[in-house]
Amino acid sequence: MVFDWSFVARYAPFFVNGTLMTLFISVFGILLAIVVGLVCAGIEIARVPVLRQIVRIYIELSRNTPLLVQLYFLYFGLPKLGVVWSAETCAIVGLGFLGGSYMAEAMRGGLEAVPKVQRENAYVLGLTPMQSITHVVMPQAISTAIPGIVANVIFLFKESSVVSAIALADVMYMAKDLIGMYYSTYESLFMLVVAYLVILLPISVLGTWLEGRFDYARR
Amino acid sequence: MQGAEILLQPGVFPRLLQGLWVTVWIAGVSVGVSIPVGLVVGWLMTLKNPVVRALMRIYLDFIRIMPQLALLFLAYYGFARWFDWNLDATGACVLVFILWGGAELGDLVRGALQSIPKVQYESSYVLGLSPWQTFSRVILPQAVRRLLPASVNLATRIVKTTSLAVLLGVVEVIKVGQQIIDANRFQYPSGTLWIYGVIFFMYFIVCWPLSIVARQLEKRWSHD
Numbered sequence: 019m020v021f022d023w024s025f026v027a028r029y030a031p032f033f034v035n036g037t038l039m040t041l042f043i044s045v046f047g048i049l050l051a052i053v054v055g056l057v058c059a060g061i062e063i064a065r066v067p068v069l070r071q072i073v074r075i076y077i078e079l080s081r082n083t084p085l086l087v088q089l090y091f092l093y094f095g096l097p098k099l100g101v102v103w104s105a106e107t108c109a110i111v112g113l114g115f116l117g118g119s120y121m122a123e124a125m126r127g128g129l130e131a132v133p134k135v136q137r138e139n140a141y142v143l144g145l146t147p148m149q150s151i152t153h154v155v156m157p158q159a160i161s162t163a164i165p166g167i168v169a170n171v172i173f174l175f176k177e178s179s180v181v182s183a184i185a186l187a188d189v190m191y192m193a194k195d196l197i198g199m200y201y202s203t204y205e206s207l208f209m210l211v212v213a214y215l216v217i218l219l220p221i222s223v224l225g226t227w228l229e230g231r232f233d234y235a236r237r
Numbered sequence: 238m239q240g241a242e243i244l245l246q247p248g249v250f251p252r253l254l255q256g257l258w259v260t261v262w263i264a265g266v267s268v269g270v271s272i273p274v275g276l277v278v279g280w281l282m283t284l285k286n287p288v289v290r291a292l293m294r295i296y297l298d299f300i301r302i303m304p305q306l307a308l309l310f311l312a313y314y315g316f317a318r319w320f321d322w323n324l325d326a327t328g329a330c331v332l333v334f335i336l337w338g339g340a341e342l343g344d345l346v347r348g349a350l351q352s353i354p355k356v357q358y359e360s361s362y363v364l365g366l367s368p369w370q371t372f373s374r375v376i377l378p379q380a381v382r383r384l385l386p387a388s389v390n391l392a393t394r395i396v397k398t399t400s401l402a403v404l405l406g407v408v409e410v411i412k413v414g415q416q417i418i419d420a421n422r423f424q425y426p427s428g429t430l431w432i433y434g435v436i437f438f439m440y441f442i443v444c445w446p447l448s449i450v451a452r453q454l455e456k457r458w459s460h461d
Contacts, residue, residue, distance in 0.1 A: 082393065082444035083437050084400035087411065091433040094418075098240070098427035179304035183404055190306055203318045207311055211303065218302050 025205045029196060033209045036189035037217060043106065043186065044178040047113025048171055054114055055121025062122070063129050073122070080119035085180050088112050093184045109181040113174055120170045128163025129155070161232045168225035175218060189213040240427030244435060249417055253432075256413030257439050263409070264396040267331050271338030271395075272388070278339050279346020293343070300340040305398050308333045313405050326405040334395055345387050349380035382458045389451035393444045400440070410436055 058073045080088075092108040103111070132155050140150035182191035193210040196202050243249060282293045300308070313329040316322045324332065353376055361371040403411040414432045421428050 078445060078448070079441060082397075082448055083440045084397040086400040086403070087433065087437050087440055090411070091430075091437055095430040095433040098430040176304035179306040180401070182306075190304075190310070193307075193310060197314055203314050207315050210307055210310065214303055214307060222302065 021204055021208075022202070025200070025202055026209060029192075029202075029205070030209065032192045032196070033189060033213050036187060036192035037213045039186060040175075040178055040188040040190075040213075040217065043109045043113065043181055043188065044175045046110045047178065048117060048174050050110060050114030051117025051121050051170070051174060052167075054118025055125050058118060058122035059125035059129060062126050077119040077122060080116055081123075085112060085116045085177050086183055088115055089180060089184050105181070105184045105186050108184060109178070109186055112181075113178060116177065117170060117174045120173065121167065124163050124166030124170060125159075127166060128159040128161075131162040132158045157234055161234050164232045165229050168228060172218060172221060172225065175221065176214075179214075240425050241431050243417075243421055243425040243428040243431055246421070252413050252417065253410060253435060253439065256408070256410035257443070259407070259409040260396070260399045260402070261443060263327065263330055263334070263402060263407070264392070264399045267334030267338055267395055267399075268392045270331075270335045271342050271391075274335060274339030275342025275346055278343025279350060282343055282347040283350050297340045297344055300337050305333065305337060306401050306404065308337065309401055309405055326402065326407045329405060330399070330402045330407060334398065337398075338391060338395055341391055342384075342388060345384055345391075346380070349383040350376065352383060353379055386451045386455040386458070389447055389454065393447045393451070396444050396447070397440065410439060 058077065061069045061073050089108060089112045092103065092112055093105060096103065136154055136158065137150055140154045145153065178188065179190045182188050182194065185191075189210055193206045196206040278293065278296075281289055282297075284290065303311075309329060312324065312333045313326060316324055316329070357375055357379070358371060361375045366374065399409065400411060402409050403415075406412075414436050418428050418432050425431075
């Protein structure tokens, strides 16, 4: 086994580009997932008729199917219906579709964990509905929901590796490409592992910090 | 909605089902082997030995932080060069899913074992039970209640992740779908939509019942 450091030096810029692509897709996908999750959790909490059933069906469909199949459907299937999206759009929409349901479940769990008596007390104390939400319900809901949301963010960063299958040049794609072109298995896999550690370790640390920051009960 | 006739072509549906069987087989074997591996890993994680502890920590953290697709690449391309160990694509998938499932399940087992009060062990000892009897008759039945819902959820995750096998070249349900699409490209240009749509629902039909079972178990056992 010979590890060729000069190869690593030569192709590291490839991996930096790939990492940027992974970050780009993941960050926008996760933002979309958070928005979708908020809307869905809101609909479920407010018990909006009809929409609530639709949200339920969406959550079951999205949680019980793999991202790869969702992406293939968006990227190869939808154009047959006249909906042609770029690979980037497909990847972001796919991550948003998958992540939205996970986020919705985490957020709903957080909101439902706040006992009803808290809102009643806020009302009795003369807080307006808005104040009751921002000062009483939200802080408690967030501290319950944050660990789940952080776990989902990490999960979605990892899932984004699948977008290489629709020809997006992320880190995964770079690794496969270099192995295919130069048979440089050690070096490519090494850079692949390093790239994911560079992305995910800080997020994991940040997540732990956030959990502590919002854990009002124990602070 | 033209193009849906592709699904009624002779052989299309049976072939997709055969592909689905490969998917379910890989997932089933992986889950089946993960269970004993997870039990051992979980037991190792509860040991006080610092070396074992550190090794288990590194194992779990590495598996957790790497995307499954990256792990598949490591096993498929890496093992061949490092150990001259030429796994076929299916073998690489099963191996990775066992290592992944074993780690995740191991952590669940550790949590379940540690949540059982020490007095249970002490009482068993006083009653004259051997360590194995204590484990199999006293600890395990209680741990299983905490374990089972999460394990069923893990099984659905493994089924879903099996879809990545196509990227290593395993001929499972997605690959069969692609073959059908390519073979009918001129006759049914919009077959892509229908075939991928059907595959989407095939995964759903496999995973959904598992999710429901997990939810029911959680509900039933969360009270005691």
